[in-house]
Amino acid sequence: MDLVTAEQMRQLDRMTIEKLGIPAIALMENAGRAIAEEVIALCRRGGSAHGERAGRSGSGGVGGSGRSGWSGSGDGSEDGGSSESGWSGWSRSGESREDGGASGNSGEDGAGRRGECGPGAERIRGGNGGVGGPAVLPPGFAVSGDRALTLDASGEHWLILAGKGNNGGDGLAAARYLREAGIAVTLVYAAAPESLAGEAAVQRDAAAAMGLPAVVYGRDVIDFAACSGIVDALLGTGSAGAPRGAYAALIAAANSSGKRIVSADIPSGLNADTGELHEPCIHAAVTVCLAFLKRGLVQYPGAGAAGQVVVRSIGIPAASAREAGVQASLLTPEVLRTRLGVDVSRRRSPEGHKGTYGHVLLAAGSLAMSGAGLLAARAALRAGCGLVTWALPDKLLPYVIGAAPEIMLAAAGGREDGTWNAGTAAEVLRLGAVRDVTATGPGLGRFEGDGEWLRMLWEGTQGPLVLDADALNILADCDYSAWSCPGRPVILTPHPGEMARLAGLTTAEVQRDRIGLALAYATQHGVVLVLKGAHSVIATPDGEAYVNITGHPGMGTGGAGDVLTGIISGLLAQGLNAVQAAVFGVYLHGLAGERAAGARTHPAGLIAGDIIEAL
Ligand SMILES: NC(=O)C1=CN([C@@H]2O[C@H](COP(=O)(O)OP(=O)(O)OC[C@H]3O[C@@H](n4cnc5c(N)ncnc54)[C@H](O)[C@@H]3O)[C@@H](O)[C@H]2O)[C@@H](O)CC1
Numbered sequence: 001m002d003l004v005t006a007e008q009m010r011q012l013d014r015m016t017i018e019k020l021g022i023p024a025i026a027l028m029e030n031a032g033r034a035i036a037e038e039v040i041a042l043c044r045r046g047g048s049a050h051g052e053r054a055g056r057s058g059s060g061g062v063g064g065s066g067r068s069g070w071s072g073s074g075d076g077s078e079d080g081g082s083s084e085s086g087w088s089g090w091s092r093s094g095e096s097r098e099d100g101g102a103s104g105n106s107g108e109d110g111a112g113r114r115g116e117c118g119p120g121a122e123r124i125r126g127g128n129g130g131v132g133g134p135a136v137l138p139p140g141f142a143v144s145g146d147r148a149l150t151l152d153a154s155g156e157h158w159l160i161l162a163g164k165g166n167n168g169g170d171g172l173a174a175a176r177y178l179r180e181a182g183i184a185v186t187l188v189y190a191a192a193p194e195s196l197a198g199e200a201a202v203q204r205d206a207a208a209a210m211g212l213p214a215v216v217y218g219r220d221v222i223d224f225a226a227c228s229g230i231v232d233a234l235l236g237t238g239s240a241g242a243p244r245g246a247y248a249a250l251i252a253a254a255n256s257s258g259k260r261i262v263s264a265d266i267p268s269g270l271n272a273d274t275g276e277l278h279e280p281c282i283h284a285a286v287t288v289c290l291a292f293l294k295r296g297l298v299q300y301p302g303a304g305a306a307g308q309v310v311v312r313s314i315g316i317p318a319a320s321a322r323e324a325g326v327q328a329s330l331l332t333p334e335v336l337r338t339r340l341g342v343d344v345s346r347r348r349s350p351e352g353h354k355g356t357y358g359h360v361l362l363a364a365g366s367l368a369m370s371g372a373g374l375l376a377a378r379a380a381l382r383a384g385c386g387l388v389t390w391a392l393p394d395k396l397l398p399y400v401i402g403a404a405p406e407i408m409l410a411a412a413g414g415r416e417d418g419t420w421n422a423g424t425a426a427e428v429l430r431l432g433a434v435r436d437v438t439a440t441g442p443g444l445g446r447f448e449g450d451g452e453w454l455r456m457l458w459e460g461t462q463g464p465l466v467l468d469a470d471a472l473n474i475l476a477d478c479d480y481s482a483w484s485c486p487g488r489p490v491i492l493t494p495h496p497g498e499m500a501r502l503a504g505l506t507t508a509e510v511q512r513d514r515i516g517l518a519l520a521y522a523t524q525h526g527v528v529l530v531l532k533g534a535h536s537v538i539a540t541p542d543g544e545a546y547v548n549i550t551g552h553p554g555m556g557t558g559g560a561g562d563v564l565t566g567i568i569s570g571l572l573a574q575g576l577n578a579v580q581a582a583v584f585g586v587y588l589h590g591l592a593g594e595r596a597a598g599a600r601t602h603p604a605g606l607i608a609g610d611i612i613e614a615l
Pocket residue numbers: 013024027028031163164165166167168169170234235236237238239240241242243244245247264265266290314
């Protein structure tokens with residue numbers, strides 16, 4: 001599923017309007033209808049303002065995963081039920097959904113039976129059946145109504161907060177469909193209705209012609225207490241900066257009303273590109289994202305304000321995304337399989353042996369931080385590689401003998417106190433020359449001459465090189481753009497603090513636009529970059545980015561990053577290329593974390609070793 005910026009979305013809108021000849025008002029109608037369908041689906045579910053959001057907490061929802069709050073349409077991103085993927089929480093609008101609602105296709109019930117039980121069909125039966133028995137329909141004949149836009153005996157009353165741009169126009173179109181579905185609506189204009197222009201003005205006039213009641217902020221009393229839900233159509237991808245004036249006041253009032261809020265496209269007040277929250281920002285139960293998933297909806301804190309995100313098609317072809325230069329994707333099993341060519345089933349050859357699956361060299365650990373090396377080495381084996389050699393300081397070696405009998409140990413020299421020194425580089429290079437992957441960083445520590453040590457590895461390693469933890473801190477202190485590169489891939493796996501040191505920024509600056517920064521850094525430095533944290537971003541040297549949404553809050557525990565280093569290295573050893581290994585490694589790491597968290601009495605008890613065991 002593609003992730004777009006506001007500017008790319010505008011370009012995609014223009015392409016559809018100009019090249020395909022689809023009028024802008026038609027797109028807006030589709031948007032309005034989609035929003036109305038999702039409001040109706042929410043009403044059917046009876047979700048409360050906060051109840052709808054429970055699935056995002058990571059503790060509830062399908063599979064105990066934070067992903068249960070996501071559903072999508074438009075690119076067929078489902079995994080087809082693969083148990084490996086764990087994507088049971090993902091549903092596609094327009095196909096059979098558990099709630100039986102919000103289907104872009106009318107007349108299907110929750111089980112996908114066409115024409116058997118829609119309200120329209122009931123009416124036909126009633127008319128045919130006469131007194132005293134069920135209707136008998138001729139074989140093969142069925143009629144159904146527009147179930148997605150029907151809500152029986154609702155008693156619902158929704159406020160439609162409308163801004164003066166196209167986002168407001170979407171809300172006004174939705175209001176008409178809601179009214180048709182039997183839901184009472186009141187339009188709340190943030191600005192004088194006369195100030196609306198273009199398609200939004202057309203929607204204003206259509207709503208007025210239908211007799212929909214309307215109030216205007218600053219002129220009329222707005223009764224939030226009397227409504228049962230709120231459509232937020234104040235600001236969309238055209239918003240700039242913090243909401244001002246009436247917009248700010250309406251957002252604040254909507255949030256404090258405690259009512260369910262369904263946002264059109266993005267929660268008003270969210271930066272659609274970065275996920276930053278302006279003050280104030282809507283906190284939605286559901287966000288009906290139009291056409292393409294906006295980057296800001298998958299990056300925190302925005303992802304936390306959006307509630308359940310549903311991506312709905314409005315007539316803009318999915319294929320046009322690449323034409324518009326979209327380089328970011330939500331990481332789904334489908335993306336792994338088709339865009340990246342990863343065998344997500346991790347099939348093993350019946351003829352395979354340990355030599356088939358590659359050999360990792362890990363240079364890691366020191367006397368005070370031996371566990372980091374052990375975790376990374378064990379994770380590489382659990383990721384499926386054939387062999388792992390753990391190179392470590394001589395003084396550490398006796399303490400780890402037998403800690404994991406599957407791991408081969410190699411004394412690399414080092415200082416008397418069990419730390420590394422510059423002289424170990426030659427031995428690490430010698431060991432790495434006959435192995436498939438070299439990984440370093442976990443538990444490495446800093447030492448005199450460490451910059452030169454890393455330069456030797458960087459320039460001398462022939463196979464893929466994975467750098468994490470202290471290797472990244474060393475790198476941050478070096479001008480490595482001057483180092484020669486033997487043409488093998490490098491994968492960097494920083495957490496936000498390490499990323500800040502690498503990029504010369506503060507951690508807050510790193511977190512402000514994770515996708516943008518990861519892309520800029522990866523392309524500028526020619527590396528595969530894994531920016532860790534909730535919804536890790538993987539960026540490639542040729543300018544592609546993937547946002548991962550597997551994982552669990554319980555994974556915030558010491559050593560989880562070392563496990564990721566091991567997994568990525570283990571996948572590289574098995575022959576995955578650097579991008580495949582980084583992306584699939586992050587994905588598997590998150591899945592294993594979810595499983596491990598689910599297996600504990602409380603996810604707070606999760607420790608890094610549990611993630612390895614859940615691989
Ligand atoms: N053909 C299209 O272009 C389509 C656009 N669509 C909708 O249109 C939206 C984008 O519409 P627009 O580009 O008109 O922009 P918006 O509707 O997001 O907002 C623009 C309006 O808000 C005002 N504004 C901007 N920032 C503000 C702030 N911080 N405080 C107060 N007022 C502010 C501007 O003066 C302008 O009047 C999308 O998010 C989507 O909902 C959909 O209808 C689909 C088709």
